Amino acid sequence: MGFRLQRLGLVHANGLRALAGVTLAxxxxxxxxxxxxxxxxxxxxxxxLGTAVRPSEGRVEVLESNPWQLSGGAxxxxxxxxxxxxxxxxxxxRQRVITAVLAGRLGTWxxxxxxxxxxxxxxxxxxxxxLARLDLADRLFDRCDRxxxxxxxxxxxxxxxxxxxxxILADExxxxxxxxLADLAIQQLIAEATGRGVTLIASLxxxxxxxxxxxxxxxxxxxxxxxxxxxxxxxxALLRDLYASESATLPTQGGEPLRxxxxxxxxxxxxxxxQ
Amino acid sequence: MNPQSLPDRDPDALRRATLLLAGMLVxxxxxxxxxxxxxALFEPGNLAAMGHFLKGFLPPEVSVGFLGLLxxxxxxTLAIATAGVTLAxxxxxxxxFAMTHSLSVSRIGPGPGRLRGEVLRGAxxxxxxxxxxxxxxxxxxxxxxALGLGPAAGVxxxxxxxxxxxxxxxxxxxxxxxxxxxxxxxxKRRSPPRSGRVAALLYGLVPGAVxxxxxxxxxxWECAIRASVVMGFVGAGGLGQxxxxxxxxxxxxxxxTILIVFLLLVLLADAISAWLRRQLA
Amino acid sequence: MQNDEAKALQLCFSCVITLxxxxxxxxxSFAYLPLGPGRLFSREAGGEMLEFFLSFFPPDLSAxxxxxxxxxxxxxxxxxxxxxxxxxxxxxxxxxxxxxRYGWAPRALARGLLxxxxxxxxxxxxxxxxxAAGLGPFAGVxxxxxxxxxVLGRLFAEALENTPKEPAAALLGVGASPALAFVYxxxxxxxxxxxxxxxxxxxxxxRMAAILGFVGAGGLGQxxxxxxSLFHQAQAATVIGAMLLLSVAVDAAxxxxxxxxxxAYA
Ligand SMILES: Nc1ncnc2c1ncn2[C@@H]1O[C@H](COP(=O)(O)OP(=O)(O)O)[C@@H](O)[C@H]1O
Ligand SMILES: [Mg+2]
Numbered sequence: 001m002g003f004r005l006q007r008l009g010l011v012h013a014n015g016l017r018a019l020a021g022v023t024l025a026x027x028x029x030x031x032x033x034x035x036x037x038x039x040x041x042x043x044x045x046x047x048x049l050g051t052a053v054r055p056s057e058g059r060v061e062v063l064e065s066n067p068w069q070l071s072g073g074a075x076x077x078x079x080x081x082x083x084x085x086x087x088x089x090x091x092x093x094r095q096r097v098i099t100a101v102l103a104g105r106l107g108t109w110x111x112x113x114x115x116x117x118x119x120x121x122x123x124x125x126x127x128x129x130x131l132a133r134l135d136l137a138d139r140l141f142d143r144c145d146r147x148x149x150x151x152x153x154x155x156x157x158x159x160x161x162x163x164x165x166x167x168i169l170a171d172e173x174x175x176x177x178x179x180x181l182a183d184l185a186i187q188q189l190i191a192e193a194t195g196r197g198v199t200l201i202a203s204l205x206x207x208x209x210x211x212x213x214x215x216x217x218x219x220x221x222x223x224x225x226x227x228x229x230x231x232x233x234x235x236x237a238l239l240r241d242l243y244a245s246e247s248a249t250l251p252t253q254g255g256e257p258l259r260x261x262x263x264x265x266x267x268x269x270x271x272x273x274x275q
Numbered sequence: 276m277n278p279q280s281l282p283d284r285d286p287d288a289l290r291r292a293t294l295l296l297a298g299m300l301v302x303x304x305x306x307x308x309x310x311x312x313x314x315a316l317f318e319p320g321n322l323a324a325m326g327h328f329l330k331g332f333l334p335p336e337v338s339v340g341f342l343g344l345l346x347x348x349x350x351x352t353l354a355i356a357t358a359g360v361t362l363a364x365x366x367x368x369x370x371x372f373a374m375t376h377s378l379s380v381s382r383i384g385p386g387p388g389r390l391r392g393e394v395l396r397g398a399x400x401x402x403x404x405x406x407x408x409x410x411x412x413x414x415x416x417x418x419x420x421a422l423g424l425g426p427a428a429g430v431x432x433x434x435x436x437x438x439x440x441x442x443x444x445x446x447x448x449x450x451x452x453x454x455x456x457x458x459x460x461x462x463k464r465r466s467p468p469r470s471g472r473v474a475a476l477l478y479g480l481v482p483g484a485v486x487x488x489x490x491x492x493x494x495x496w497e498c499a500i501r502a503s504v505v506m507g508f509v510g511a512g513g514l515g516q517x518x519x520x521x522x523x524x525x526x527x528x529x530x531x532t533i534l535i536v537f538l539l540l541v542l543l544a545d546a547i548s549a550w551l552r553r554q555l556a
Numbered sequence: 557m558q559n560d561e562a563k564a565l566q567l568c569f570s571c572v573i574t575l576x577x578x579x580x581x582x583x584x585s586f587a588y589l590p591l592g593p594g595r596l597f598s599r600e601a602g603g604e605m606l607e608f609f610l611s612f613f614p615p616d617l618s619a620x621x622x623x624x625x626x627x628x629x630x631x632x633x634x635x636x637x638x639x640x641x642x643x644x645x646x647x648x649x650x651x652x653x654x655x656x657r658y659g660w661a662p663r664a665l666a667r668g669l670l671x672x673x674x675x676x677x678x679x680x681x682x683x684x685x686x687x688a689a690g691l692g693p694f695a696g697v698x699x700x701x702x703x704x705x706x707v708l709g710r711l712f713a714e715a716l717e718n719t720p721k722e723p724a725a726a727l728l729g730v731g732a733s734p735a736l737a738f739v740y741x742x743x744x745x746x747x748x749x750x751x752x753x754x755x756x757x758x759x760x761x762x763r764m765a766a767i768l769g770f771v772g773a774g775g776l777g778q779x780x781x782x783x784x785s786l787f788h789q790a791q792a793a794t795v796i797g798a799m800l801l802l803s804v805a806v807d808a809a810x811x812x813x814x815x816x817x818x819x820a821y822a
Contacts, residue, residue, distance in 0.1 A: 052725070079729060080731030089726075090722030092723050092741060092742075092745040093745060094748070095740075095744045103727055103732070103741075105730075106731070106733075106740060107732050108731070111736060118739070119291065121285055124284070124285065125283065163730055305638050306634075308630060309693045309697050311638055321687070325687050350588060351589070354588040404800075404804060409799060409803075410767050412767045413767060417784065420787075425590065
């Protein structure tokens with residue numbers, strides 16, 4: 001089992017309700033896209049699955065355990081099995097790309113290895129291989145504050161790929177990339193999911209990406225699940241209802257008009273370009 | 276993408292290793308020279324001395340006779356700080372006055388007095404460096420040798436070092452303010468007649484800077500209280516001298532009381548100084 | 557015109573009161589201290605003073621004494637450097653609880669400790685450390701280390717509180733321990749600031765290390781104290797000159813370093 005949420009609700013500290021009555025489950029290896037307008041609660045949902053926030057009501061079960069009944073040590077072990085791609089990767093400005101990527105395994109490495117890795121990177125080839133999948137291997141030893149927003153997002157994805165988690169939570173992972181790169185990045189996440197049986201749930205601001213790459217689409221609106229369907233059953237009316245837009249176009253990566261429906265594509269793992 | 280161009284070694288490693296090595300090479304002799312030996316803390320002789328002294332800390336000494344002595348020492352410390360800063364003011368004001376460029380006519384254009392002015396300012400700058408470059412504690416030690424134990428040494432030491440500090444900062448404050456009014460006063464050649472230096476200072480520069488000048492002086496007064504306690508350790512009177520005596524006698528109870536009073540005094544000076552400076556703003 | 561003058565007069569009423577109080581305090585201070593003009597400024601006293609000061613000149617510049625002074629200066633530099641380093645480590649350890657990472661109780665405790673370390677002057681610490689570790693430069697190292705830990709710990713804690721928390725939070729999210737999350741997520745962001753604070757304190761500590769020796773903590777101070785107790789004024793003058801040189805050199809070096817740092821972080 002990937003995760004299971006039952007009648008889940010979350011009220012933020014300021015009294016604002018972000019999620020209400022969300023029931024959602026994923027089998028191991030399933031790939032789910034979450035779409036919905038800004039403020040619908042996508043980020044909150046993923047943070048909840050990542051055990052960063054506690055639900056106000058309902059049951060959460062992630063990777064066969066209830067995170068809020070675990071001891072500190074067990075919770076930390078659970079977190080090593082969950083990888084989160086943040087929308088704006090929170091990386092220290094002066095950190096190097098290689099260090100940022102290797103930090104994905106801080107939870108599993110012994111502490112002395114983590115410390116030594118600051119003096120000399122513990123796994124250059126491993127970090128390089130993950131960056132190469134995202135066409136960024138040449139920036140391996142650059143500082144993070146010298147990268148563009150899209151490049152930073154790819155560093156964040158490479159960190160999660162390097163972490164090798166069993167559940168990947170991706171929060172608008174490609175929002176700062178051009179369509180070609182966005183496709184590449186999503187492909188790599190999906191290859192990881194199919195190749196290693198990883199459960200993948202990604203929130204996407206672009207409907208076309210969701211429909212092209214994911215076999216299951218969850219529409220989220222005002223903190224509630226509006227629909228949970230395979231892409232072939234998604235209609236223009238459903239989407240317009242979700243985004244509450246009659247006239248305006250639906251959001252897509254690169255702004256091209258949306259075409260429905262899209263067949264899923266076969267994906268090959270990119271061959272790493274470094275030893 | 277060109278696989279050959281990808282580095283398989285950290286290009287930064289050599290630089291880091293060099294830095295690390297250099298750091299160790301510098302640190303090692305530093306540790307040797309400073310006789311860094313944590314084990315010294317746990318030698319039986321030292322442990323016993325310290326333990327005995329610390330045990331004496333409790334209870335602090337509160338006998339009436341000692342408290343009377345303490346109050347006198349505290350007043351003395353405050354008086355040393357106040358008198359010292361007052362004398363420092365008298366030292367600093369003329370020096371800052373001589374240092375301030377915008378008051379100098381000779382600097383405005385080439386004239387006969389220019390060289391003389393530059394030489395004078397250079398000499399004053401050097402004097403200020405010497406005055407504040409030697410810590411007040413050193414002056415205090417020297418004056419104790421000259422005048423004997425007592426507060427006079429502390430007052431004179433503060434007057435000299437703080438005179439240097441105040442002089443430098445006063446000149447900086449006067450220069451960093453708006454110097455145009457003063458320059459205008461100094462430059463006007465016909466009626467009304469060109470103003471003198473003193474008039475230019477008082478009417479041109481001081482009004483704009485007075486708040487900053489007073490604020491800095493109050494801040495220095497606060498520092499002087501701390502300094503006058505510390506100077507007591509070399510015999511310049513006040514709380515410090517009392518503390519030094521208590522420590523030499525290994526009298527922990529008295530030392531504890533003095534330490535507490537000192538901390539309270541510093542807190543009080545902090546509060547007074549902050550309040551005064553808020554009143555100014 | 558008339559109005560303005562009246563206003564100015566009115567305004568100055570409170571200044572006048574303040575001035576009067578200040579003057580009263582000053583006069584009381586002079587009156588309280590036993591330094592009557594007869595004592596300080598009489599011709600006899602003045603002559604004695606002059607004679608005493610003239611006895612410092614010329615300073616002893618013999619090779620042997622200069623070498624001894626130079627060595628004391630090196631000792632002073634070493635004490636300041638090691639003491640500051642010790643304080644940087646101590647400050648780094650204490651700033652974690654002091655920045656509120658482990659809740660309010662450890663925060664209050666750590667802040668109290670830092671305040672105590674900071675409020676006791678270096679010289680008082682030195683006098684205590686001479687008891688604890690014996691005479692010599694190591695006592696100076698400990699004294700500087702203790703006082704500066706208080707100063708740096710507080711500055712470090714403030715820097716930590718003002719730095720973004722997200723990078724470290726993200727690392728906690730991959731199961732890293734809090735210590736590693738700090739080292740990988742928080743430290744790279746604040747390191748330049750911590751380094752700047754440490755260098756700034758080192759500059760102050762060099763001057764301070766020169767005088768800690770008065771209570772027996774080694775370096776130039778101990779040498780000066782010794783020479784003055786034996787009424788070796790010429791030798792003492794050399795040591796005072798060395799202190800002056802050190803102070804000027806530190807000033808110049810810090811100006812250069814500041815310019816370099818400003819360029820590096822521009
Ligand atoms: N930390 C927070 N405190 C209070 N309200 C929040 C917080 N985070 C998000 N919200 C609110 O919760 C709602 C859902 O936010 P979010 O999950 O970020 O939406 P999305 O990612 O779909 O744009 C929004 O109305 C947002 O303003
Ligand atoms: Mg969001």
